[in-house]
Amino acid sequence: MSVVSAGESSRSSRSFWLGVAAYLAPTFPLGFFWHLAWFEGTYRALAIYRADPIIPLGLASMAVQAMIFSWAYPRLFPADRGSALKAGLLYGLVMGLLSWSFTTLAVAAKHPVASIVDYMVLETGFTFVQFLIVGPLMALAHRN
Template sequence: MTKILLAATGYVVVVFPLAYVWHLGLFKEKYEAFGYFEGEPNIPLGLATIVIQGAALSLLYLFFHTGSAGLARAFQFAGLVGLFFWTSHVLALVAKQDVPNAGSFIAMETGYLVMQFGLFALVLGLVHRGAE
């Protein structure tokens, strides 16, 4: 249970600041131009979403076995769930609505998700080091 809590906390600690700075700081105007936001973003709900994701992914990781261990296993898991997030978040948004400059949106969100899940893989690797 401790490793789940540590990994979930690590997810929140790395993802929430990254998401906030990326979407509401560095590239806010671009995301507004993409039509990503309708009205003001709900920061508490965004944080709650990241907390739930962190808990679910940290628990799910315990059931992910590929024969690999350590950072290799962590990056395989993060790559797989990152791919799922990418299709359900990025491609689905472009499929559901008219996103101006969709290619640029896809590229930016792909870069963001690579960072998000790369950092999460590092968190998982550190939390679960020596446990496999």
């Protein structure tokens, strides 16, 4: 049985919430601009998304993801002795692949999309950019 000091618990809580911010701060604006501005016409042509997206539901989804991804980081990298950049890029690769499996592969498999190839290219690009940013930020949030 281990006893966690108040300082360790406070640091752990602080790292958790910094990790949540490390996910939300880049993901929400990137997702908003990627899907609703930069590639909005392409997504409209794919006929996969609603004409009037419900932004609060998207933000709520991201908040749940942020908490899970932040909770997972110290469990996947418990003894982060390497560089934050290296650990973050590895974390981004692993979590990006997981995210890609349910946000790209599963969606393409279940939803009527005008072009599966175009959808997969766009969403793969989004997920790659997202976790290229989020991974290192998450590592910085959780560094000791």
